[in-house]
Amino acid sequence: MATTKKDPSEMTVEEKLKLLFQLQVTLSAIDEKRALRGELPLEVQDLEDEIAGLNTRLQKIKDEIADYQSAVAQKRNEIEQYQQSVDRYKQQLDSVRNNREYDNLSKEIEFQTLEIELANKKIKEANEKISERQADLDKAQATITDRQADLVSKRAELDDIMQETRDAEADLKERAKELEAKIEPRLLQSFKRIRKSARNGLGIVYVQRDACGGCFNKIPPQRQLDIKQHKKIIVCEYCGRILIDPELAGVKVDTPEETKPKRKRTTRKKKTEETAEE
Numbered sequence: 342m343a344t345t346k347k348d349p350s351e352m353t354v355e356e357k358l359k360l361l362f363q364l365q366v367t368l369s370a371i372d373e374k375r376a377l378r379g380e381l382p383l384e385v386q387d388l389e390d391e392i393a394g395l396n397t398r399l400q401k402i403k404d405e406i407a408d409y410q411s412a413v414a415q416k417r418n419e420i421e422q423y424q425q426s427v428d429r430y431k432q433q434l435d436s437v438r439n440n441r442e443y444d445n446l447s448k449e450i451e452f453q454t455l456e457i458e459l460a461n462k463k464i465k466e467a468n469e470k471i472s473e474r475q476a477d478l479d480k481a482q483a484t485i486t487d488r489q490a491d492l493v494s495k496r497a498e499l500d501d502i503m504q505e506t507r508d509a510e511a512d513l514k515e516r517a518k519e520l521e522a523k524i525e526p527r528l529l530q531s532f533k534r535i536r537k538s539a540r541n542g543l544g545i546v547y548v549q550r551d552a553c554g555g556c557f558n559k560i561p562p563q564r565q566l567d568i569k570q571h572k573k574i575i576v577c578e579y580c581g582r583i584l585i586d587p588e589l590a591g592v593k594v595d596t597p598e599e600t601k602p603k604r605k606r607t608t609r610k611k612k613t614e615e616t617a618e619e
Contacts, residue, residue: 349523349524349525349526349528350525352525353571354571354572354573354574355571355589357524357525357528357574358545358571358574358583358585358589358590359589359590360520360523360524361524361528361532361544361545361583361585362545362547362585362589362590362591363520364517364520364521364524364532365532365536365543365544365545367513367516367517367520368517368536368542369542369543370513371510371513371514371517372542374506374509374510374513375506375510377502377505377506378499378502378503378506381495381498381499381502382499384495385492385495385496385499388488388491388492388495389492391488392485392488392489392492395481395484395485395488396485398481399478399481399482399485402474402477402478402481403478405470405474406471406474406475406478409467409468409470409471409474410467410471412463412467413464413467413468413471416460416461416463416464416467417460417464419456419460420457420460420461423453423454423456423457423460424453424457426449426453427450427453427454427457430446430449430450430453431450433446434446434447434450528574532544532545532583535576535581535582535583538581539555539580539582541555543555543582544582544583545582545583545584545585546577546582546583546584546585547584547585547586547587547590547592548560548565548568548584548585548586548587549587551565553577553579553580553582553584554582555577555580555582556577556579556580556582558577558579558580560577560584568584568585568586569586569588571586571589
């Protein structure tokens, strides 16, 4: 016979607390699995971001080198044109008819010669820039190679850990999903909000030595009695975590044995005093 699923809103407080604590235990186990990875996921992400940034910088350097090389090629073309003009003007000098033409041609030759010198200077400066950027390019490429080697190593390490914990974590996630489906949505939302703000990820804790198991602040006796009666959901007035009785949570809490005062010495003392009086 198929069992009907119980409406979360019809559950008793005791049942709700039990489910919440089971969910907390399951989620804590998932947190432990993730903790095994440590900082590896963040380190992998940082390396990927750094390599992406280096590749962008590498491309920028390449573009700058290409621009300088293009400028050098343009200046060399200009030099050829200037030189052709100089050669032409020099040939014209042989057929000048007066001093005015000679002076004009001489000025043009001088001007074109200065343009050649200026273009050569620009080429020299551009080649120096190309050398500098090429050194930056080699350095960036070497850094990328190193970072890629680190990334491969970190990814392999992370994959090994993921392989070890993947199946167990998947089972735990499925278990958590099943438990969440049984819990009243408003209560589940409150629990998740508390858990998210809690430093250790604990949204529900049991009472330990008359104190909250989350923040360890003392709980008044009357409040402890209310917790044991399971009549309503009670939260810690200091940290806001939901409180549950250890017995209901299935946790065995050791209580210190009470020591009885010894009265033997006092009795002996009284007997000694009675004997002295006789």
